[in-house]
Amino acid sequence: MTTSTAKSTDRAAYLAGVQDGMPFVLMAAPFATVFGVVATDAGLTLAQALGFSVLVIAGASQFAAVQLMVENASIAFVLLAALAVNLRMAMYSASLVPYLGQAPMWKRVFVAYLTFDQTFIGSVARYETRPEMTIAQRVMYFLGLATPITPVWIIMTLVGILAGTAIPETWALDFAIPIMFLAMVAPIMKSLAHVAAALVSIGVALALVDLPSGTGLLIAAVAAMVTGAMVETVMERRAR
Amino acid sequence: MNYSTTEIWGIILLLGAGTFLIRFSFLGLIGNRQLPPVVLRLLRFTPVAVLPGMVAPLVLWPVATGGDPDPVRLTAAAVTVIVAFWTRNALWGMGAGAAALYTGLGVTALF
Numbered sequence: 001m002t003t004s005t006a007k008s009t010d011r012a013a014y015l016a017g018v019q020d021g022m023p024f025v026l027m028a029a030p031f032a033t034v035f036g037v038v039a040t041d042a043g044l045t046l047a048q049a050l051g052f053s054v055l056v057i058a059g060a061s062q063f064a065a066v067q068l069m070v071e072n073a074s075i076a077f078v079l080l081a082a083l084a085v086n087l088r089m090a091m092y093s094a095s096l097v098p099y100l101g102q103a104p105m106w107k108r109v110f111v112a113y114l115t116f117d118q119t120f121i122g123s124v125a126r127y128e129t130r131p132e133m134t135i136a137q138r139v140m141y142f143l144g145l146a147t148p149i150t151p152v153w154i155i156m157t158l159v160g161i162l163a164g165t166a167i168p169e170t171w172a173l174d175f176a177i178p179i180m181f182l183a184m185v186a187p188i189m190k191s192l193a194h195v196a197a198a199l200v201s202i203g204v205a206l207a208l209v210d211l212p213s214g215t216g217l218l219i220a221a222v223a224a225m226v227t228g229a230m231v232e233t234v235m236e237r238r239a240r
Numbered sequence: 241m242n243y244s245t246t247e248i249w250g251i252i253l254l255l256g257a258g259t260f261l262i263r264f265s266f267l268g269l270i271g272n273r274q275l276p277p278v279v280l281r282l283l284r285f286t287p288v289a290v291l292p293g294m295v296a297p298l299v300l301w302p303v304a305t306g307g308d309p310d311p312v313r314l315t316a317a318a319v320t321v322i323v324a325f326w327t328r329n330a331l332w333g334m335g336a337g338a339a340a341l342y343t344g345l346g347v348t349a350l351f
Binding site: 023042043044048051052055056057065070075083088090091093097108113175182184185188189197198199201202224225226228229 | 242243247249250251254255258259260262264266267268271272273275278279280282283284286287288289290292293294295296298299300302303304313316317321324325327328330333334337338341
């Protein structure tokens with residue numbers, strides 16, 4: 001009885017994740033298609049371009065790597081620059097520990113592979129508002145979030161490779177990514193501390209935009225996290 | 241592009257492995273050990289610390305306009321934030337932002 005109840009709530013958590021993960025597709029589809037086009041233009045074979053989307057599965061770093069490969073950068077530099085773009089995900093990984101750290105190792109391996117900006121921010125937003133979720137439900141919700149976006153990412157890369165022509169610029173799909181992330185961040189501005197953190201993140205990132213790939217963002221993120229934590233501490237002391 | 245096939249596959253495999261290790265890092269290694277309260281407090285701000293900084297340059301200096309600030313995109317970004325904040329719903333924000341973007345682009349195309 002208990003087992004079957006647990007199973008059905010796990011299933012419900014998974015389905016809720018799938019539902020909440022559907023909108024991600026709107027952004028992933030054009031982004032992946034453009035990657036397929038760019039990678040093919042750069043001279044990568046079908047298998048290589050697809051290999052990027054399956055094995056790396058991190059859009060911004062895939063673009064960075066291909067761009068540097070077009071410029072014939074040294075292999076070490078291609079790797080360093082593209083990995084720097086992904087370093088923010090180490091912060092995501094750390095943030096997931098309080099929620100998913102107790103999950104079995106094999107589940108954490110899956111979660112790690114499927115940690116994207118969207119799945120991370122979507123899952124944490126849910127975990128924060130529903131502290132009663134079990135570890136198993138949290139994992140299922142996370143996998144649900146990743147379910148629509150992951151195959152679309154890979155298939156649309158293939159479409160881009162095969163179609164070989166970019167989406168017309170008049171569609172302004174470049175702005176799908178900013179709109180999606182802004183829409184995801186705004187609802188989690190829960191306190192003055194969150195707003196302060198976001199403002200510091202924006203200010204420092206803009207000031208350091210000329211630093212090599214991803215490093216400015218990392219510094220901005222650390223400064224913003226410290227700001228948020230400090231403001232929150234001060235507010236708590238005042239409230240007492 | 242002057243890399244051999246082996247070199248290209250080397251880049252893809254190493255980048256894939258490296259990216260996975262970054263994603264796995266803390267979640268895989270710390271596991272169920274308790275993090276200090278200070279660290280937990282810092283980590284709670286990760287989403288609002290990373291995403292605004294990641295998006296800000298894209299909003300202010302869009303690639304599509306050659307890096308020049310674009311009133312239409314700035315307006316669309318503002319509408320997205322306001323609606324998503326007000327409704328506490330990302331979907332409404334996305335919808336309103338997209339509507340503002342295409343309305344703005346349509347209007348600028350007409351005149």
